């Protein structure tokens with residue numbers, strides 16, 4: 001059974017605020033899934049809040065406390081302009097982090113085979129002590145850290161196919177050989193990091209793989225990146241768990257990227273990762289919603305992703 005983690009708070013974040021990372025993104029996904037035959041294959045689970053200690057494995061305690069203590073009347077800007085918090089945001093972020101930990105624990109316990117966390121705010125740009133790129137807590141990194149700390153895994157892979165480089169995730173695990181971070185992203189592009197020459201630091205050297213995708217990249221270029229680089233790297237690493245930073249903003253219709261990926265290809269990428277997970281780790285996969293800003297393209301692509309997870 002594939003889990004679908006949700007919470008009303010994820011829709012309340014940035015409610016009544018004009019922003020591209022808007023509540024309507026999740027509403028479009030929910031509408032689409034409710035009408036899809038795959039809804040019967042999904043177990044819908046309301047996310048629980050994270051313990052602060054889980055978040056503090058990735059973020060500085062004073063940063064976490066600062067976010068949770070925010071008193072917000074309508075909206076405040078957390079960084080230099082693009083990351084905004086509204087009254088529901090601190091609790092939404094707490095539950096988004098909680099969804100990921102709950103999902104990986106349920107998969108480890110055999111209660112779910114895989115899961116998708118339909119969360120907002122997203123996470124992969126959030127750094128140790130900095131909100132950035134619409135992200136407050138790094139949900140995927142917090143889940144990876146939990147797998148290492150609680151399940152005592154030593155090989156966790158993160159595949160990040162969001163069109164933007166996951167600077168926060170890369171930084172969190174750059175010197176950690178227990179986490180293989182693979183990102184495919186338009187480069188150069190926001191946030192500026194993600195040079196292929198960055199392969200990790202210290203003990204973690206060789207455990208970061210950045211794949212630059214050209215602005216005109218479509219399904220063929222993405223498929224080639226998978227078969228030539230991503231799948232061999234995963235097979236070498238032999239992951240015990242695969243996490244996906246599932247942004248859908250590489251889509252041809254997305255306003256934040258130039259790339260030309262089709263909705264169906266998000267299903268194809270999911271199948272390739274699923275086959276790899278079946279070979280190495282009993283099919284254990286948990287994915288996290290990151291970007292994706294064209295509502296129709298996003299909902300359709302998420303459905304393709306989920307179809308592949310449940311089949």
Ligand SMILES: [Zn+2]
Nearest residue numbers: 162164247291
């Ligand atoms: Zn993105």
